[in-house]
Amino acid sequence: MAVGILALQGAFAEHAAVLDKLGVSHFEIRQKRDLDQPMNGLIIPGGESTVMNKLLRELDLYDTLREQIQNGLPVFGTCAGLILLAKQIDGGIPCFSVMDIRVKRNAYGRQLGSFFTDDRFGGSERIPMTFIRAPYIESVGNNVEVLSIVDSNIVAAQQDNMLVTAFHPELDMDLTVHQHFIRMVEQFRLKNAG
Numbered sequence: 556m557a558v559g560i561l562a563l564q565g566a567f568a569e570h571a572a573v574l575d576k577l578g579v580s581h582f583e584i585r586q587k588r589d590l591d592q593p594m595n596g597l598i599i600p601g602g603e604s605t606v607m608n609k610l611l612r613e614l615d616l617y618d619t620l621r622e623q624i625q626n627g628l629p630v631f632g633t634c635a636g637l638i639l640l641a642k643q644i645d646g647g648i649p650c651f652s653v654m655d656i657r658v659k660r661n662a663y664g665r666q667l668g669s670f671f672t673d674d675r676f677g678g679s680e681r682i683p684m685t686f687i688r689a690p691y692i693e694s695v696g697n698n699v700e701v702l703s704i705v706d707s708n709i710v711a712a713q714q715d716n717m718l719v720t721a722f723h724p725e726l727d728m729d730l731t732v733h734q735h736f737i738r739m740v741e742q743f744r745l746k747n748a749g
């Protein structure tokens with residue numbers, strides 16, 4: 556099993572370190588030929604969504620990745636990754652436009668650009684949550700499950716094969732969110748093998 560981590564820009568190395576802790580193989584996606592190998596899951600890290608959107612198209616990664624996500628490839632987007640998956644962006648242009656969420660970018664304003672808290676993720680105990688110039692989800696479609704709410708704002712959600720967090724679980728010690736994603740990856744792999 557191998558998880559591809561989009562490594563054009565942003566916090567990709569931190570996700571790789573978490574996957575190492577979980578004993579999950581991974582590879583970096585920097586150019587089109589990186590997509591020639593089998594991929595059981597995809598992580599889109601935090602960073603700057605406008606830059607990643609531009610690079611995805613320039614490097615001709617966009618169509619292949621979008622098709623794979625639409626065909627059920629498990630994908631985990633953190634922060635900028637969440638923005639790239641959203642169908643609607645308040646005042647912005649969608650990228651992959653695959654997940655039924657409406658997102659507000661840089662939603663916490665200048666003062667609260669970055670902050671730390673802890674709260675529940677799905678049915679979990681409270682987990683650490685680091686927010687960095689984070690978006691939040693303003694609204695979700697019927698088919699989207701809300702997994703975390705902080706200060707009345709949705710900050711984690713899942714729709715079928717797509718998992719997103721506005722916070723950065725790769726920057727904290729807690730493995731809950733990545734473990735959840737790896738379960739999605741395992742289920743997808745078993746389904747395809749069967």
Ligand code: GLN
Nearest residue numbers: 601602603604634635688
């Ligand atoms: N504000 C960034 C954006 O709009 C996201 C920040 C992050 O990924 N930490 O792309």
